[in-house]
Amino acid sequence: MSNGIIEKIFELAEGKKNLRFMEVCGTHTVSIFRAGIRQILPKNIELVSGPGCPVCVTDDSYIDKAIEYAKKSEIIIATFGDMLKVPGSRSNLAEISAEGADVRIIYSPMDCLKIAAENPDKKIIFLAVGFETTAPTAAAAILSAKNSGLKNLFFLSAQKLVPPALKMLLNDSAVKVDGFLLPGHVAVVTGTKIFDFLANDYKIPSVVSGFEAEEILLAILNLLKQIDEKKFFVANEYKSVVKSEGNIAAQKILYEVYEKVDADWRGLGKIKNSGLKVRKNFSEFDIENILPVEVEKITKKTPCRCGEVLRGIIQPLECPLFGKSCQPLHAVGPCMVSVEGVCAAWYKYGAETFSF
Numbered sequence: 001m002s003n004g005i006i007e008k009i010f011e012l013a014e015g016k017k018n019l020r021f022m023e024v025c026g027t028h029t030v031s032i033f034r035a036g037i038r039q040i041l042p043k044n045i046e047l048v049s050g051p052g053c054p055v056c057v058t059d060d061s062y063i064d065k066a067i068e069y070a071k072k073s074e075i076i077i078a079t080f081g082d083m084l085k086v087p088g089s090r091s092n093l094a095e096i097s098a099e100g101a102d103v104r105i106i107y108s109p110m111d112c113l114k115i116a117a118e119n120p121d122k123k124i125i126f127l128a129v130g131f132e133t134t135a136p137t138a139a140a141a142i143l144s145a146k147n148s149g150l151k152n153l154f155f156l157s158a159q160k161l162v163p164p165a166l167k168m169l170l171n172d173s174a175v176k177v178d179g180f181l182l183p184g185h186v187a188v189v190t191g192t193k194i195f196d197f198l199a200n201d202y203k204i205p206s207v208v209s210g211f212e213a214e215e216i217l218l219a220i221l222n223l224l225k226q227i228d229e230k231k232f233f234v235a236n237e238y239k240s241v242v243k244s245e246g247n248i249a250a251q252k253i254l255y256e257v258y259e260k261v262d263a264d265w266r267g268l269g270k271i272k273n274s275g276l277k278v279r280k281n282f283s284e285f286d287i288e289n290i291l292p293v294e295v296e297k298i299t300k301k302t303p304c305r306c307g308e309v310l311r312g313i314i315q316p317l318e319c320p321l322f323g324k325s326c327q328p329l330h331a332v333g334p335c336m337v338s339v340e341g342v343c344a345a346w347y348k349y350g351a352e353t354f355s356f
């Protein structure tokens with residue numbers, strides 16, 4: 001079946017200007033590489049990556065703050081593993097851990113409840129980083145902690161919302177995007193309706209896509225059809241799990257616990273109403289409320305070009321550090337740290353097909 005889809009993609013792409021489609025999900029970035037999709041597309045279709053890796057868009061000031069907390073002897077930091085090497089402005093969590101800080105890797109926010117119960121004399125801080133996909137689970141962990149009367153579990157939130165970031169990209173004249181492959185996992189929670197502004201306000205096509213090669217190709221074909229017919233809407237090519245209204249129960253838990261706030265995105269700056277903060281009703285779980293720390297912001301000039309990579313302005317290969325001083329084992333920027341980071345994906349999968 002893929003052959004038929006590829007033929008149709010070539011038919012519809014013929015004679016069109018160069019088109020840039022942006023995927024906004026680290027899992028899509030990796031799937032596109034694994035399936036070799038870039039190589040089989042017509043030359044006038046370029047795929048670029050957007051701010052779809054939560055670790056990559058976590059601001060260095062957040063890492064600095066997490067490190068300040070980690071230095072305190074009464075604190076245990078609980079985090080997903082790919083956060084360890086994300087650079088702050090001075091250091092990273094892996095280095096602080098090597099110096100003796102108690103930093104533990106967990107696989108779900110719910111793991112923090114067990115750590116908190118087993119360490120009643122410590123304060124456990126979960127580094128809540130992620131998009132709409134994972135934020136409801138963090139919210140559910142807060143509700144569980146409240147229900148079970150846990151008094152030593154806290155959250156440091158840098159959770160973010162995808163739609164405001166897309167709006168910001170489309171308002172940025174340096175960003176050239178002709179269509180979006182929307183993140184399937186995020187859309188399971190948010191639904192498709194929330195992305196209607198792409199067609200209504202910006203006349204740009206978009207498709208919620210699954211992660212198999214054929215699903216991604218179908219999504220690209222759908223974008224081409226919309227451009228061909230000049231009829232723009234949010235198509236859903238992931239109907240088995242994504243509904244127009246999303247997962248209402250997950251949204252309810254999410255907004256029971258969190259409210260929207262302006263948030264700093266690494267490489268993108270501050271974006272209005274794009275972050276999630278624990279509501280006042282649950283402020284006993286917000287570590288910034290219980291034990292505020294002051295971290296002096298260091299603005300360093302860095303040669304890392306993650307900001308342009310995350311806005312799809314350049315491909316990772318155009319960063320002069322790529323594959324040289326910046327590699328997964330000694331990453332200079334956050335896009336090289338997470339397995340879903342765009343630079344890490346290019347490094348791992350692009351090496352065989354692109355020379356650097």
Ligand code: SF4
Pocket residue numbers: 303304305306309316319320321322323326327331332333334335336343
């Ligand atoms: S290759 Fe490294 S330094 Fe360059 S943009 Fe990517 S993460 Fe930043």
